[in-house]
Amino acid sequence: MTRRIDVIATDDAPACPRCGGESLLYARAPHTWTNTAGEPVNGYTGVVLCPECDASTPHAAPLITWFHVNGQADEEDEGFVSLLVAWATSIFVPTLDEQALDDEIDRWRRDL
Structure with missing residues (x-):
């Protein structure tokens, strides 16, 4: 099954949620979980x-x-496109941690 990963073209990619540092690219990846x-x-x-x-x-x-070598992305650069596709197809979205979600909901409700 092929997933569609949308790479968002922006000069202002969001900060990394893991370290808070500046990121190089931003993409949207599909995920599915069972309710x-x-x-x-x-x-x-x-x-x-x-x-x-x-x-x-x-x-x-x-x-x-x-x-680091080339700076800005260029969609005409076949080397860049090849590397981008390899990265995008390797993106892994972890399974929803339902316990962590429930804990976050409980914290949010307590703060109301």
Whole structure:
């Protein structure tokens, strides 16, 4: 099954949610989880390419190096496009941690 990863063209990619540092790219990746009724819930989540957090990730490292050497992305550059596709297809969206979600909901309700 092919997933559609949307790479968002922006000069202002969001900060990395892991370290808070500046990211190089922003993409939206599809995900699905099953709700308590047993039905699939489809959605998208944002993913960033972080030069710090992703530096040792196999498909991210070459793309990070490309940015360090070349600076701005150019969709006409076949090397860049190849690295971008490799990174985008390797994006992994973890399974929903329902306990963490319930804990966050409880904290939010207590703060009301």
